[in-house]
Amino acid sequence: MLLKAVFLLVAFGAIVGAIGMLVSPKPVHSALFLVWTLFCIAAIYLLLGAEFLAVVQIIVYAGAIMVLFLFIIMLLDLRRDEFGPDTMTVQWTWGLIFTALLAIALVVVAGAAVALRFSGDPLTLTPIPDLARLLFTKYLLAFEIASLILLIAMVGVVVLAKRPKGGA
Amino acid sequence: MEAAIPLNWVLALSAVLFSLGALGVLIKRNIIVMFMSIELMLNAANIALVAFSRAHGNLDGQIVVFFTMTLAAAEVAIGLAIIVALFRIRRTVDVDRATLLKW
Numbered sequence: 001m002l003l004k005a006v007f008l009l010v011a012f013g014a015i016v017g018a019i020g021m022l023v024s025p026k027p028v029h030s031a032l033f034l035v036w037t038l039f040c041i042a043a044i045y046l047l048l049g050a051e052f053l054a055v056v057q058i059i060v061y062a063g064a065i066m067v068l069f070l071f072i073i074m075l076l077d078l079r080r081d082e083f084g085p086d087t088m089t090v091q092w093t094w095g096l097i098f099t100a101l102l103a104i105a106l107v108v109v110a111g112a113a114v115a116l117r118f119s120g121d122p123l124t125l126t127p128i129p130d131l132a133r134l135l136f137t138k139y140l141l142a143f144e145i146a147s148l149i150l151l152i153a154m155v156g157v158v159v160l161a162k163r164p165k166g167g168a
Numbered sequence: 169m170e171a172a173i174p175l176n177w178v179l180a181l182s183a184v185l186f187s188l189g190a191l192g193v194l195i196k197r198n199i200i201v202m203f204m205s206i207e208l209m210l211n212a213a214n215i216a217l218v219a220f221s222r223a224h225g226n227l228d229g230q231i232v233v234f235f236t237m238t239l240a241a242a243e244v245a246i247g248l249a250i251i252v253a254l255f256r257i258r259r260t261v262d263v264d265r266a267t268l269l270k271w
């Protein structure tokens with residue numbers, strides 16, 4: 001019972017953060033709301049027993065990725081009158097309609113998963129050695145490819161962000 | 169023993185967060201906030217993966233989430249570099265004015 005109450009509280013917090021991200025006019029506020037949502041998602045991982053992912057979520061998402069976002073927002077010299085008169089009324093209408101349809105479809109699919117239930121004690125955490133064993137045996141190739149992708153991303157960022165100065 | 173959280177609740181949360189992310193991509197004009205919405209959608213999918221991993225009692229779902237996070241980190245770095253490059257050319261983060269490939 002307590003577990004459910006905590007879950008509902010955290011889920012409510014995550015949704016409020018996501019809505020705040022969408023309605024706040026300044027990108028910095030959006031980023032901070034998203035940090036809040038990512039923290040709530042880390043708490044949900046913890047409630048689902050995935051404590052390794054909860055820690056990684058906080059370090060990688062709330063730490064690295066959102067700091068990168070905030071850094072870029074502050075690096076770009078954004079003016080307040082950047083955006084002219086709102087020309088997006090059509091997008092607002094259709095965006096809301098289609099998103100509502102999408103949400104209904106997804107919730108119906110979620111309801112169809114009713115036959116599946118969590119088994120075992122809900123408070124047991126995932127043993128990290130098991131996770132590591134799986135990562136370095138069954139998914140070893142994927143692990144290596146992921147490291148390669150990170151390397152390529154790093155080189156790509158340097159190339160993209162370099163100021164083109166006389167071809168050098 | 170505590171009563172477990174129903175799987176449906178977790179999946180419903182995932183669905184709602186994914187829809188909010190999709191809404192953000194559709195209605196926002198600031199390319200940075202659109203990018204944040206994409207991150208939110210990735211996270212919503214991750215929640216569903218962890219929930220199913222827990223329901224099936226194997227860890228493969230959690231490994232997939234781990235790789236998703238890795239790729240999200242790479243994707244954010246590249247995406248923000250593209251935004252910086254775009255800002256350097258156009259002095260704006262308004263997607264409506266990013267029309268270099270339009271004509």
